[in-house]
Every structure is written in C-alpha cells, then in structure tokens.
Amino acid sequence: MARQRAEADEAPPKKSELTRQSILDAAARMFRMHGYSGTRLSDIADEIGMKAGSLYYHFPSREALVEAVMDLGLQRTHAAVLDRLSMLPADAGHLTRLQVAIETHLLSVLEQEDYTSASIKLIWQVPAGIRERQIADQRAYGALWRKLLEDARKGGAIRADVDLSVARMAIVGALNWAADWYKPGKLTPKRIARDICAMVLNGLVAEDEAAAAKRRPATTKRAKK
Amino acid sequence: MARQRAEADEAPPKKSELTRQSILDAAARMFRMHGYSGTRLSDIADEIGMKAGSLYYHFPSREALVEAVMDLGLQRTHAAVLDRLSMLPADAGHLTRLQVAIETHLLSVLEQEDYTSASIKLIWQVPAGIRERQIADQRAYGALWRKLLEDARKGGAIRADVDLSVARMAIVGALNWAADWYKPGKLTPKRIARDICAMVLNGLVAEDEAAAAKRRPATTKRAKK
DNA sequence: GTCTATAAAGAGATAGAC
DNA sequence: GTCTATCTCTTTATAGAC
8 A cells, every 4th residue: 555546547656657747738728729620739749848749759649639638628527526426425415416516517627627628629629539439428427417417306306397408408518618718816616616506506586586486487578479 | 672681781682692601601510510720611612512712702711701600600699689688678577688688599509500609619719810809799798698687686686696797607608508419309499498597597496495495505515525 | 703723831740860 | 758850741822714
C-alpha cells in the first residue's frame, strides 16, 4: 500500500506522463474554443511551448488526441455523479438524488470546463468513428439520468404530465449550457446549482402565484391562432 | 400593393435569389453539422450540385457566407419572439408572456433548426470579427429575455430567491439544447414547449410533494462533507 | 451564372538529427 | 523526448472559358 494511489489511474510516477497531461489540457482548451477542425496541432503545441511534430511521441494522431479529450470529459462527469450518488444514505429521497446529480454534473461541467464542454461541443465535428463511440458512452450516462427520473416518478415524487425525456434533456441542456456563459467571480457554481435545482424542481412561479398557476399550466396563449 | 410581399425581404422575384437561398440552406446544414472549419466550400457546393468556385458569384468569401447564416439564425428567432409577444393582448400576464417566449423560441429553434443552431454552435469557431458582431446581436436578444424576467419579478409573478441571470441562461440553454436531440416524429415541438414551460414555471415536483419540498429546497445533501 | 484550371498557403504526418 | 526538415494532400480564392 506504500505507493498505492487514491484514484484509479491518476498519478503514476512515470516521467513523461506530466507532458501527456499538459498536452491533454492544452488540447481540451483549444478544441473547446476553436472546434476540432479549427484547432491545429501547432496551436496545441504552442500552448505548452512544444513543436507540433513532438506531439506524435505522445499521441499517434490528431484524432486519437481529440478522442482522449472527449473521453475524459464525459467519463469524469459520469464518474463524479455516480460517486456522489453512491455516498448518499440508502434512504435518501428521489428528489435528493436528483438534486445531487444536478449539482454534481454542474460542478463537473464548471470545474472540468474544457474537457466536459469539449466532449459536448465536438460531438458533431469529429470523424464518424469517434462520434459513434462517444455517443455510445453518452447513452450510458443518459441512462443514469433516465433511471433517476423514472424512479422519482414511480415513487410519486415528480408530476406525471411531463415527458421524462424532455425533462432529462432540458435539465442536462441547462446544465451543459453553463459551460458557455459561466465566468468565475459573480456567482459560485454551488449557487448556480441551487438556483437551477429550485427552478427545475419547484418552478419559477412565486409561491403565492403557484396555487393559481397550477390550475392553468401552459395553455393561456393558444387564443390567437 | 400589387406585388408587395408579406414579409420584409422574403421573396423578391430576382432570378438568382433562389440559388442564393439554396446556398444558404446548404451552408447552414453543413456548418451546423461539421462546424466552421470542418465545412469546406466544396461540401456546400456539392449539396446543391454546384462547384466550389461558383459560390463566389453569390458570396465574396467563406466568412461572409457563414456570417450570413449566423445572422439569419439569430435574427429569425429574435423577430419571431418579438412578433408573438406583440400579438398578445395588452393585459397578458407576466407568466403568459414568458410562456409565449419559451414556446416561440423553441419552435424557432426546431423549425429553423439549421440556421438557429448554426448561429449558436459556431460562435466560438468563427473568426473574431464575426464573433464580436454576433455576440453583440446575441446581447440584444438576451436583453429581451432579461426584461421579460425582470418584469415578471417586479410584478411578483416569480420567486425572489432565484438569480435571474441563472434562470435566463438555464431556460435558453434548455431550449437551444433541443436543437441537438430533437427528432421529428415522437413528440411535437408544441408538446416539448409545454413540458419545458411546465417544468420551468411550476417545477417537476408532484403537487402533493410540492408542499413538503418547498420547505427544504436544495440543501439535503450537504451532510457528508 | 457556372464551369475548369490553377495559384498560393496551410496542416497532418514522418524521418532522422540531437 | 523534442526538434528541424520535408513530403503530401487539401483548401480558399482567382482567372478566364463557355
């Protein structure tokens, strides 16, 4: 247990592993900002004071590099959510589990900003082979959310009239979007998570308005046409 | 008024205007799917059975073409929302106005799918000059949403404890995201809009759970750490 | 208006020096 | 491990034929 590491494959004392990491970091940042085809190997190399040709010592191709970035983005988020959920007491309620998933996903998006949003934004830009593998992984992560929502509905915790696919995609969309507009400083990620939870679970409508609003959900404007 | 057109600049009987339109349609589709740098002029030309060089008769450069696509995406959505809001009776409530904005934005995203989501997804991929102009236009549209939410809050229609910037970005994010996952067939855009409205305004929590949930909003899981 | 041909520049990938 | 060529292919943009 002497040189055992806390995480699975976090920090093997290998020499050039650090270089590999900084390449990945730079690649995530550049791919995220400029897209797949918009990022040259020289852009990535420049970021860390290397020459483009040198990258090939660490990665066999540009495609392998972008796929590694996307994998990390998705897997870290997925693992973080699983982890936080597993730490909940066994009797945690459905809504609590949903809140934890929302907060953890958002924190992962905002803290691993480059990796996670690279994995999201590049999906339609990369070659088909990468995209297919990536979508398969996304589906596995989506299944986690689907189960959270289905369990909550079975348990009577969430209303019966909202399609769960729509709810799932709207929630994940709102969270992923934050990678685009979030700027550190004003609002903390925790505060943002709290507000999105409040909105998604309890709605924006003020408490005193809520009673009336619940009776006429979303049809008032059909009048005109 | 004989040959007056219904919309502003919709269908002038010019000869090659049709070609220009099909170039824009093809460009929107390709740029949206493959990103800015991932879309060659030859990809666009191929889509409509032209040769790449011929595009220069209609657009002075690839940049001008992508900017035209992005402009259309944003302006059509913005105009549609303004238009629908202006058709509401003067005494329409704050929540009704919000619902209309949500539904109209979503319908615009799903119906102008290529243009609107191109304008969204390309923003960080295009050259800086285009991006700056685009962001300025986005800000103008965002101001419309900010006003909607601020008015609703001043009128007491929405709760006071949720940051309005977060609410705005979460709503727009959830709506824009639909461009990525929506596939015609299963759910209609109207139904999706209804569900997102219901979730955003009244929340996912079931009515009978709502009372209890309102008392413990989003803090249950702070226990562990 | 659209085509063909081509100029000019750029970028991924490889080989071999250090 | 990283650098400096260099090969090769692709792409934007232009010129001029039709």
